[in-house]
Amino acid sequence: MPVRSQPVVDPQRPAVSALPALATPMPERTKSRLLELVKRHGPLTAQDLAQRLDVSVPAARRHLSDLREQELIVCRTERPGGRGRPQHVFTLTDRGEAAFPKTYSTLCVDVLRHIEALFGEGAVLRVLDARNVEVAGRLERELPRSMPLGERVRALAARLDEQGFDTEVEQDGDVWYLVERNCPNLTVARQYPQLCGSELSLYTQVLDVPVHRDRRIACGQGICRYRIG
Template identity: 70%
Template sequence: MTALPAAPPPGTERTKTRLLDLVKRHGPQTAQDLAARLEVSIPAARRHLCDLQEQGLLEARTERPGGRGRPQHVFALTERGEAAFPKTYSSLCVDVLRHIETLYGEGAVLEVLGARNAEIAARLRPEMPLGRPLAERLQALVARLNEHGFEATASREEAGWTLTQHNCPNLTVARHYAQLCAAELSLYTELLQVPVTRETRIACGQGRCHYRVG
């Protein structure tokens, strides 16, 4: 009979959470510093650090304290580790757009988002040249969307191609400003250079954003 994997000792996850919080609060730390702050042994601290590295939450670096002295190994948060902490970006975006709308009118929000679209399109257009098949351009778009947390997929159906987003990383903003979704649709149309039609929208309470492409 195969033995079940041992459950983590009580308090293990809490210790890892505290460790991440210490690195967030104090910046890159050595294993010795973290062990002292957590009041655990250095080998115990290293085990937690190893686990957090495997989870992609921490990375090891070699730095000189204060820019001089002997190099030492420190542990710092990765982008994924930073993302584990609460952010207020979405509420900040809503506030900024609200002030733009109040000061300059509803059309100004769409102008701002349109300018953002133009910048994104200029950056991504070389990855989706018109000479490539639509399937390749669509897959390139899916790859970019997934880098930003959209959990996108593309599939071929009898009626043509579809693009589905299973997550909306901008949901808070999209619920307040439908212009964001309109700008998103315009961006996809411009990048793919074919008609794109949205059929469902997460911001409207549906389970996914679903598009017909071509």
């Protein structure tokens, strides 16, 4: 009686389920792998990514489309080696880069600590105030005082979103609230509360109305909330 050969099982290869829904990588995991590939290997085409992810090109394009909507990647046209037929390649945006671990906060804390040690406690606040002057000048050009207050608040929220603050705008009658659900500077803010004070001064100057903060992430609360007007 002939012996039926058994399939060779590769221990490094995960078993394939009989259920079609489980035979492909989970979408969010695939997106994470896609971002990692672009980060590690530089600009890649959809075909390159599909091959590396072991998915179809249309599937890769769907993930790329989702990541573009989230502003994590951007598409540009370039010629391989400066010659040949132009091709579309994908690279990380600043927001996409921010999804990977950074040591900026540790560096910032170290710099502020040395400034304080060398020039005294008030030096940190003077540095932050100088930065505020520069940032406020730019924002005041983008948010002129001729704009209605609500539009200025929303425009400011949009700028803060770009910096990773995950901002929302709420309104209660004539009062506006700016809500930040994330603090990208949390490590620094916990050690140097001057940063939070500088932020409050900046918003007051740019919006040109009284601004009061009633919640603060650095104090252990879930959000930073600013009452405007």
